[in-house]
Amino acid sequence: SKGNHRHFMEKEIHEQPEVISHTLANYLDFSKGRIRPGSAPVDFAKIDRIAASACGTAYYAGLVGKYWFERIARLPVDIDVASEFRYREMPLSKDSLALFVSQSGETADTLASLRYCKQQGLTIGTIVNVRESTMARESHTVFPTLAGPEVGVASTKAFTCQLSVLASLAVAAGKMRGTINEDEERQLVRELSEIPRYANQALRLEPQIEAISRDLSQVKHVLYLGRGTSYPLALEGALKLKEISYIHAEGYAAGELKHGPIALIDESMPVIVIAPYDHWFEKTVSNMQEVAARGGKIILITDEKGAAASTLNTMHTIVLPDTPEIIAPIIYALPIQMLAYYTAVFMGTDVDQPRNLAKSVTVE
Numbered sequence: 001s002k003g004n005h006r007h008f009m010e011k012e013i014h015e016q017p018e019v020i021s022h023t024l025a026n027y028l029d030f031s032k033g034r035i036r037p038g039s040a041p042v043d044f045a046k047i048d049r050i051a052a053s054a055c056g057t058a059y060y061a062g063l064v065g066k067y068w069f070e071r072i073a074r075l076p077v078d079i080d081v082a083s084e085f086r087y088r089e090m091p092l093s094k095d096s097l098a099l100f101v102s103q104s105g106e107t108a109d110t111l112a113s114l115r116y117c118k119q120q121g122l123t124i125g126t127i128v129n130v131r132e133s134t135m136a137r138e139s140h141t142v143f144p145t146l147a148g149p150e151v152g153v154a155s156t157k158a159f160t161c162q163l164s165v166l167a168s169l170a171v172a173a174g175k176m177r178g179t180i181n182e183d184e185e186r187q188l189v190r191e192l193s194e195i196p197r198y199a200n201q202a203l204r205l206e207p208q209i210e211a212i213s214r215d216l217s218q219v220k221h222v223l224y225l226g227r228g229t230s231y232p233l234a235l236e237g238a239l240k241l242k243e244i245s246y247i248h249a250e251g252y253a254a255g256e257l258k259h260g261p262i263a264l265i266d267e268s269m270p271v272i273v274i275a276p277y278d279h280w281f282e283k284t285v286s287n288m289q290e291v292a293a294r295g296g297k298i299i300l301i302t303d304e305k306g307a308a309a310s311t312l313n314t315m316h317t318i319v320l321p322d323t324p325e326i327i328a329p330i331i332y333a334l335p336i337q338m339l340a341y342y343t344a345v346f347m348g349t350d351v352d353q354p355r356n357l358a359k360s361v362t363v364e
């Protein structure tokens with residue numbers, strides 16, 4: 001049931017600190033500051049690369065995972081949307097791990113990609129929320145997300161739980177591959193353990209985000225920009241907004257702005273910039289300057305350090321607490337979900353059952 005929430009989506013957004021905490025506890029031993037032995041039963045030291053695929057929001061989670069695996073474990077990741085992957089006949093190595101991400105475990109294209117990789121003799125690992133799903137049954141290794149049933153068509157808590165698993169696996173892989181030592185493992189595990197606390201702080205921004213959403217519900221087009229791990233978040237923000245509010249939105253890598261989309265910028269199109277104060281921040285700010293110079297209205301989502309460092313005039317600035325870099329994509333997902341949610345509420349759409357969409361896409 002929805003309890004005292006208006007929509008399942010609202011309820012599921014608010015459940016995140018708790019379900020992320022359950023999910024992390026499956027992979028991390030907080031008291032020892034270690035990856036739980038046996039929680040990632042794949043020999044990452046023997047794997048040459050990861051071939052990943054998924055659809056929609058699960059694909060964006062995988063895209064964030066790519067940054068983590070490559071950075072923390074020096075393990076290259078090829079990732080593609082499953083509808084392309086399944087027909088591409090990509091040359092695959094038997095030493096690769098085929099990794100799939102799915103809330104339902106039933107998405108037709110992702111399942112077909114899984115079966116293709118299995119036929120090619122790869123080890124199949126799946127991050128999945130529904131334990132008794134087809135994908136879970138057909139995988140060699142299941143990495144569960146413990147998000148509980150997700151009812152809203154727009155994925156929220158499944159996404160942040162997928163990210164939590166991907167971050168944990170990247171740390172496990174780094175440990176097995178010797179790219180991080182025990183101190184670094186302990187440090188990363190400690191940082192991951194703080195996600196629920198930061199997520200609770202992010203939820204407190206709800207009244208401000210509701211007010212900003214009132215403005216957003218008046219516009220026709222929205223652009224989302226981000227760099228590094230914030231780039232997939234920009235894609236996710238745009239998907240979330242379009243699927244439940246029906247407002248046209250696009251997500252772009254901030255550096256791609258001048259390769260085309262900058263032509264769209266005027267006073268009528270807000271630009272949502274996702275920019276924690278990380279090692280990409282300065283670059284993103286210079287892209288923001290280009291937007292501001294053309295009269296674009298900026299909604300900046302950043303942290304305290306970022307807000308202090310940016311000298312730009314923004315229409316709104318959403319200030320999250322300063323977080324360790326690895327957990328930023330998980331924390332920044334929350335304001336992005338709330339923006340889409342409240343905008344849709346102002347538009348009066350059917351938030352939990354948006355038009356033309358199904359929770360689980362079991363036909364291609």
Ligand code: M6R
Nearest residue numbers: 056057058102103104107154155
């Ligand atoms: O069940 P899955 O995670 O495999 O579903 C994948 C996509 O269909 C799903 O994430 C979809 O994009 C959501 N409606 C996004 O909010």
